[in-house]
Amino acid sequence: MGIIQSIKNKVRQRSIHVCYVNVGSCNGCDIEILACLSPRYDIEQYGIYVHNNPREADILLITGAFCEQWEDKLADLWEMIPEPKAAITIGNCPVSGCTFNRRGSFVNPPVSKHIPVAASIPGCPPRPTEIIETILQLAPLVFKDYEEKK
Amino acid sequence: MLSIFCYIKEFLRPEWWKKFLFVKTPPLVKPDYFRDYPHLTGNECTHELRCMMICPSPGAIEILKNEDGKWAPVIYKGHCIRCGLCVEACPDNVLASGRILEQNETDNTSFLASYYINVNDALCMKCGNCSVACPINKEIDPQLAYNATSSSNNVIMRVKGSKLTIMHPEKCTGCKTCEKTCPNNAITVARVIEGDQDDD
Numbered sequence: 001m002g003i004i005q006s007i008k009n010k011v012r013q014r015s016i017h018v019c020y021v022n023v024g025s026c027n028g029c030d031i032e033i034l035a036c037l038s039p040r041y042d043i044e045q046y047g048i049y050v051h052n053n054p055r056e057a058d059i060l061l062i063t064g065a066f067c068e069q070w071e072d073k074l075a076d077l078w079e080m081i082p083e084p085k086a087a088i089t090i091g092n093c094p095v096s097g098c099t100f101n102r103r104g105s106f107v108n109p110p111v112s113k114h115i116p117v118a119a120s121i122p123g124c125p126p127r128p129t130e131i132i133e134t135i136l137q138l139a140p141l142v143f144k145d146y147e148e149k150k
Numbered sequence: 151m152l153s154i155f156c157y158i159k160e161f162l163r164p165e166w167w168k169k170f171l172f173v174k175t176p177p178l179v180k181p182d183y184f185r186d187y188p189h190l191t192g193n194e195c196t197h198e199l200r201c202m203m204i205c206p207s208p209g210a211i212e213i214l215k216n217e218d219g220k221w222a223p224v225i226y227k228g229h230c231i232r233c234g235l236c237v238e239a240c241p242d243n244v245l246a247s248g249r250i251l252e253q254n255e256t257d258n259t260s261f262l263a264s265y266y267i268n269v270n271d272a273l274c275m276k277c278g279n280c281s282v283a284c285p286i287n288k289e290i291d292p293q294l295a296y297n298a299t300s301s302s303n304n305v306i307m308r309v310k311g312s313k314l315t316i317m318h319p320e321k322c323t324g325c326k327t328c329e330k331t332c333p334n335n336a337i338t339v340a341r342v343i344e345g346d347q348d349d350d
């Protein structure tokens with residue numbers, strides 16, 4: 001591994017850009033993502049930055065049970081994110097549909113059958129610490145030696 | 151001039167550099183009182199299924215036999231919402247989560263479960279399927295079979311005098327097997343959970 005590559009790895013670990021998308025959640029998980037931005041948890045000190053622009057993002061955070069309208073839109077959004085990229089689902093909803101997965105509702109979980117998901121954070125909703133921990137653990141795995149893996 | 155000196159002095163402190171370069175808030179740990187996914191305490195599960203009955207989230211908890219052939223609850227992450235009701239409902243304290251058990255101990259609170267069997271005589275055709283399927287009946291009277299007309303009077307219910315008679319509703323464990331086996335949906339079992347607090 002070259003020196004440049006190791007510098008890239010170091011820098012990328014401290015510069016993770018996330019974009020979040022709500023594909024039909026109750027907002028509980030979105031509030032927990034917001035809590036990550038608060039001074040109590042302050043994700044920017046870990047080098048995680050939130051954008052709401054998929055073209056700038058490395059990691060896509062997905063909340064919600066996947067409503068029908070997202071069928072094509074989420075795939076489009078996933079295409080827009082430049083490589084290297086990873087998707088993390090937040091909450092029970094993207095895994096099982098949670099409270100929305102009942103008769104007469106139009107949800108289509110799990111999200112992993114629509115786009116490739118690298119990690120899931122279960123919980124209804126998960127703690128902000130669990131969200132930050134997962135991002136911090138996953139990002140190096142995805143981004144390490146990206147150019148060499150290509 | 152003095153202010154520049156002060157600035158330089160401020161930035162030369164190693165503490166400042168440490169704070170500037172490294173993460174400042176304490177490490178990410180969950181407090182020990184956090185009501186996390188319930189974990190096993192090691193007490194033996196007696197297969198009363200109260201946890202499964204009270205769980206509000208479909209598919210979150212199941213009672214399965216482990217490698218030793220003993221019953222034990224299994225919690226599925228991604229379904230469980232960490233409400234902690236199963237911990238409170240279990241009469242044997244098989245599960246634990248956060249401070250729930252300690253809190254129940256200090257407050258003297260518990261959940262009491264009771265089950266009510268109701269038969270709609272207009273729909274019931276006295277086939278006896280329910281009485282034969284009931285696992286409690288099977289334990290009391292293994293002879294109870296076809297038509298449920300055995301003579302045992304200790305069973306929960308059986309067909310007696312061309313009528314499905316409930317004899318010992320207090321023995322019912324609320325499993326709802328009878329409900330599922332009835333071809334006419336004539337029998338229903340209501341599960342009632344009461345929160346209880348002892349004052350003394």
Ligand code: SF4
Binds near residue numbers: 026093
């Ligand atoms: S997992 Fe729970 S808190 Fe999160 S969006 Fe679904 S229902 Fe809401």
Ligand code: SF4
Binds near residue numbers: 188201210211233
């Ligand atoms: S904590 Fe709540 S949701 Fe989870 S298994 Fe127990 S009763 Fe079900």
Ligand code: SF4
Binds near residue numbers: 284285324325328339
């Ligand atoms: S609920 Fe279960 S235990 Fe109670 S009567 Fe029906 S089958 Fe028997």
Ligand code: SF4
Binds near residue numbers: 275276332335
């Ligand atoms: S299974 Fe249904 S129809 Fe048959 S005896 Fe029981 S309650 Fe009546």
